[in-house]
Amino acid sequence: MEYQGKQVFARYGIEISPGDVATSADEAVAVAGRVGYPVVVKAQVHTGGRGKAGGVKLAADAEEARLHAANILGLDIKGHVVKVLWVEHASDITEEYYASFTLDRSAKKHLGMLSASGGVEIESVAATDPDAIARVWVDPTIGLTPDMARTWVSAARLNPAATEGAVQILQTLYRCYVDGDCDLAEINPLILTPGGEVKALDAKVSLDVSASFRHPEWDAFAGTEDFDERERLARDKALQYVGLDGTVGIIANGAGLAMSTVDVVSQVGGTPANFLDIGGGASAEVMAAALEVIESDEKVQAIFINIFGGITRGEEVANGIVQALSRFTPSSPIVIRLDGTNAEEGRRILEPHLSDRVVSRPTMLEAARTAVTLAGVAGSSA
């Protein structure tokens, strides 16, 4: 959550506003008194877009702080109920920017992104105006040199008054990202104040769990993840599940295949509802559990089962699917793509169970197209 990201930022010297967490309106007012009015009262949930959802409010005095705190606590933001607030001294904003570092695996470098169009979701900037994002690829053995930072900042065409501050904070963000073992360190908005200060108003950090052995300070974050209902259900059934916002439910065996399936569904114009990896086996139990998790998401309009038989052979997979469907009838149409070891045999087993609600396609691409079409049809009739 933001306040945890800000703890990480503060540790590495990134400038943030003074603030603290609060779990009640009384506490929020107490924090506001300490940091000084005006304040901003902010919902702490594991999702972005809080501003748009009414989860970020400015307060000029104690009365307003109490009102906003009371309203925001308990608010449901994209399925996350607000239980914690962050209250900080409010900043005056001249401009809002976006800045982040992530790993670009294919380039084997760190990727820095900087945009003068911050504050809004970067995906929409990337979609409508990709040139508005200045990118820099940083060789990890060299790091982000001051010269590189300067060139990068000028490419982003920020307000000239922000140049110095941006160069400084981006180098600090890079150190935070590298030394702090982050997979992602994002500031949105990074702001320029009327006084010429450049600082972080929001923080989004994702930590590389394989580095946790060298970060005892991360223990403080344990147990604060709030899984949504589907994630909890999946965890209980030992399935790897990541919830997304689309309409095509995806079941695949192996994380690599699940990710490619998400990509292919997007490529053919669909929107994945999740990423569900059932792992090596595809028994009836596992398949039924996976279908049940997907079924609990009302946004799902079609289910795409993409299985590549390896050690688990095609006929076992097919039997698993058939048995799962005999126990449990999902309300969405299902598209199955079965390939790999004994796929032919598997498809023969599926054959008698196919209908206009359960279809089989030989390739991943065709299956994805069919699933997206079915999701569209189901979606428009709903």
Ligand code: GDP
């Ligand atoms: P998000 O919507 O979840 O990304 O939440 P943010 O922390 O990014 O806040 C959303 C928006 O609220 C920002 O883009 C700002 O426009 C506004 N905001 C946040 N903090 C302040 C503040 O201290 N002062 C002012 N004036 N606006 C703020």
Ligand code: MN
């Ligand atoms: Mn933000």
